[in-house]
Amino acid sequence: MKKVLVTGGAGYIGSHTVVALVEAGYEPIIVDNFYNASPKVIDRLELITKKKIKCYNVDCCDASKLDEVFKEVKPHAVIHFAGYKAVGESVSKPLMYYDNNLTSLLKVLECMVKYEVKNLVFSSSATVYGDPKSVPIYEDFPLHVTNPYGRTKLMIEEILTDFAKVNPDFRIALLRYFNPIGAHESHLIGEDPNGIPNNLVPYITQVCIGKLAKLRVFGNDYKTHDGTGVRDYIHVCDLALGHVLTLKRLDEVTDSLYIYNLGTGKGSSVLDVLHTMEKVVGHPIAHEIVARRPGDIDACYASPEKAFKELGFKAKYDLYDMCKSAWEFQENNPDGIK
Numbered sequence: 492m493k494k495v496l497v498t499g500g501a502g503y504i505g506s507h508t509v510v511a512l513v514e515a516g517y518e519p520i521i522v523d524n525f526y527n528a529s530p531k532v533i534d535r536l537e538l539i540t541k542k543k544i545k546c547y548n549v550d551c552c553d554a555s556k557l558d559e560v561f562k563e564v565k566p567h568a569v570i571h572f573a574g575y576k577a578v579g580e581s582v583s584k585p586l587m588y589y590d591n592n593l594t595s596l597l598k599v600l601e602c603m604v605k606y607e608v609k610n611l612v613f614s615s616s617a618t619v620y621g622d623p624k625s626v627p628i629y630e631d632f633p634l635h636v637t638n639p640y641g642r643t644k645l646m647i648e649e650i651l652t653d654f655a656k657v658n659p660d661f662r663i664a665l666l667r668y669f670n671p672i673g674a675h676e677s678h679l680i681g682e683d684p685n686g687i688p689n690n691l692v693p694y695i696t697q698v699c700i701g702k703l704a705k706l707r708v709f710g711n712d713y714k715t716h717d718g719t720g721v722r723d724y725i726h727v728c729d730l731a732l733g734h735v736l737t738l739k740r741l742d743e744v745t746d747s748l749y750i751y752n753l754g755t756g757k758g759s760s761v762l763d764v765l766h767t768m769e770k771v772v773g774h775p776i777a778h779e780i781v782a783r784r785p786g787d788i789d790a791c792y793a794s795p796e797k798a799f800k801e802l803g804f805k806a807k808y809d810l811y812d813m814c815k816s817a818w819e820f821q822e823n824n825p826d827g828i829k
């Protein structure tokens with residue numbers, strides 16, 4: 492059974508990917524410092540998979556501890572999810588973001604070189620496209636970032652591109668995720684943010700359970716079908732499967748660097764999401780229109796063609812499924828994963 496080291500594997504996307512890896516016959520091993528995840532996630536992963544999930548409580552920036560993990564595990568591949576991800580926080584604490592996101596990647600890469608682990612999947616983001624010249628967005632569009640979080644993703648893409656050029660025996664995939672939402676059908680794992688959610692769907696579900704008063708919709712004068720911002724929402728379980736397909740692909744290919752968008756190719760507005768969630772919960776959801784947020788763009792959705800052609804990746808869940816699973820996770824875990 493191929494061992495896959497999953498850094499940040501207790502987090503939102505990482506935990507769903509661990510389930511998908513087990514289902515596909517891999518042995519995932521988690522490295523997480525639980526900065527943004529509950530240790531209880533591991534128990535829940537064991538309940539879902541009915542397997543013992545090995546997990547190291549290690550900070551990926553800690554070179555000597557990470558070295559011990561690699562020495563002990565000798566993985567076949569690494570999926571590097573570990574990192575900080577809140578755009579607003581990255582603006583107020585840029586050094587914290589550059590330090591954690593860049594250092595963790597560099598330490599992982601150094602261990603991969605030392606222990607000859609040659610397959611890497613990296614969590615990049617659609618944020619590297621900035622304000623795209625048109626939609627859908629193709630992988631060869633120009634890249635432009637507007638905040639420290641986005642810059643860490645772009646810098647890492649550049650580091651890995653430089654590295655791949657001189658390490659032709661490595662196989663590296665940069666996955667540019669669009670907007671993951673939803674939760675595993677068990678309702679045992681899902682998006683479980685600390686404090687007030689930064690993302691739309693957990694914000695709405697917290698309004699629905701009465702933790703937050705109302706949703707603020709930032710701007711209704713964008714150039715979109717209803718004036719609110721359009722994004723490409725993808726079910727986190729579809730996204731998780733994208734990682735399994737990517738790992739399989741890396742075992743077959745000969746080039747050292749691959750880039751894929753992981754999205755659905757469909758754009759939904761803030762109001763589309765809100766109205767879909769209203770159908771799921773069966774009642775209107777309190778909201779108000781407020782001013783635009785600086786830096787927000789009209790529309791952002793993927794061309795999923797390359798991932799379909801080369802990975803066989805196609806998202807199967809629609810917006811209703813995504814909202815329903817997010818709501819069921821919230822209802823079953825009103826105070827998060829405790």
Ligand SMILES: NC(=O)c1ccc[n+]([C@@H]2O[C@H](COP(=O)([O-])OP(=O)(O)OC[C@H]3O[C@@H](n4cnc5c(N)ncnc54)[C@H](O)[C@@H]3O)[C@@H](O)[C@H]2O)c1
Pocket residue numbers: 498499500501502503504505522523524525526527528549550551552571572573574575576591595614615616617668669670671
């Ligand atoms: N969720 C999104 O909307 C989204 C979109 C695009 C890209 N991404 C990227 O995907 C990755 C996973 O995102 P997520 O939504 O699952 O985030 P998350 O915060 O739920 O998961 C990240 C995990 O990494 C861990 N972590 C952070 N720094 C660490 C370190 N130095 N050492 C060990 N563990 C560490 C955290 O404790 C957490 O469990 C991130 O790199 C994020 O930037 C996320």
